[in-house]
Every structure is written in structure tokens, then in C-alpha cells.
Amino acid sequence: MVFTSYFYLRKKTKHMKKLIIFPIIALMLLTTSCKKINQWFGDSAVSEEQVASLVEENRALEQQLKEDSLAYEQQIARMRQEYEQKLNALQQKIDNGEVAEKNAYYVVVGSFKNMKYATDYAQKIRAMGYEGKIVDGPNDFNLVTSGTYETLRTSIPAMKNARSKIASKAWVYFNK
Numbered sequence: 322m323v324f325t326s327y328f329y330l331r332k333k334t335k336h337m338k339k340l341i342i343f344p345i346i347a348l349m350l351l352t353t354s355c356k357k358i359n360q361w362f363g364d365s366a367v368s369e370e371q372v373a374s375l376v377e378e379n380r381a382l383e384q385q386l387k388e389d390s391l392a393y394e395q396q397i398a399r400m401r402q403e404y405e406q407k408l409n410a411l412q413q414k415i416d417n418g419e420v421a422e423k424n425a426y427y428v429v430v431g432s433f434k435n436m437k438y439a440t441d442y443a444q445k446i447r448a449m450g451y452e453g454k455i456v457d458g459p460n461d462f463n464l465v466t467s468g469t470y471e472t473l474r475t476s477i478p479a480m481k482n483a484r485s486k487i488a489s490k491a492w493v494y495f496n497k
Contacts, residue, residue, distance in 0.1 A: 408493065412473050426476035426495045427456050430488040431465040439463035449487065456494070464494055 430446060433439040439455050443465045447453030451467040458464040467483045470476035476493045483491035 404492070408473070408477060412477070415473060424471075424496070426470045426473055426493050427454075427464065427466040428468045428470070428476055428480045428483050428491055429456075429458075429464045429494045430467045430483050430491045432458060432462045433465070434462060436463055439465055446487065451483075451487065458494060466494075467491065 430451075431439070431442045433442065436455075443453040443455050445453075446465055446467060452469060454466045454469065456464045456466055467487055468476075468479050470479060473493065473495070480491050480493050
């Protein structure tokens, strides 16, 4: 009797599961779109033409990115070269006595409008073993320096060193 009731309940439970599962599946099939069903069963909702178009658009964007990156690098190189030429011309004028040497030349490794950012960066520069001084710059900028030098000639090698070790865009600042 116990075995009979066990098998009877088990059979009844399987039957109940079928009664619940089949209406749920039918309801899902009726309420979903064909695109969704195709996605579930492996058919793509995107046509081959759309995929090809997206692939081509992606290639074009990658090419444009490469071109823009190259143009940017060339522009930076030109600006750096012009800056170096101006520094060399100024050094030549100083050497010829045409221009008086300034009081101090600062190798700037960061410039900030926000004093908190300048202070934090100066602490980081000091921790690296450099000067980390904050100098008032033009247009209310706070300039963080890696070193202060008496001549332009001594500041140029320090600027190049700072560019390689601290900030690739380090520059020399002097107060007129």
C-alpha cells in the first residue's frame, strides 16, 4: 500500500509538472516576437548586409583613428621642435650678450589652476627626489617644478631629464 501510494503520487506530480510547463511554453511562444525566437534558436536578427556594413564602418573608424593619431604626433613633434629652436635662439642671444640672463629658470613638470592639485603633485615630485616647488605662473596657474636653475644653459639638460623621467611635456619657465 505504501509503494502504491508513492508511485501514484510520483506519477501525479509528473503529470502536474507537464500541466504547468506546457502552458508556460505556449504563453512564451505566443507573446515573443519572431526575431526573439530566432535569436534564441540561433538565427540572427541582423542581416548579413548589416553585419558587413558595420564591419566596414569599424574599419573606416580604425583607419581614421590611426590617421588622427599620426597627425597629432606630428603636430606635437613640430611644436616641440619649434620650442627647442626658440630656446636655442634665446640661449644664443644670452651668449652674445643681446639679452640679459633672468633670475631663475624653472623646469615645470605640472601646471594647475587648483592649488590643492598643485600641492598634491608637488608632494609626489618631492617623493621622487626632485624640488617639487610651487611657482606662481601666468594666468593664475600654479606651476610645479622639478628644479630651479640660474641659467638657461643649465636648465635645458634638466628639462630633457625631466621629460624622460617625470613628465614628457616638461618645459622651462622664467619670469620676465
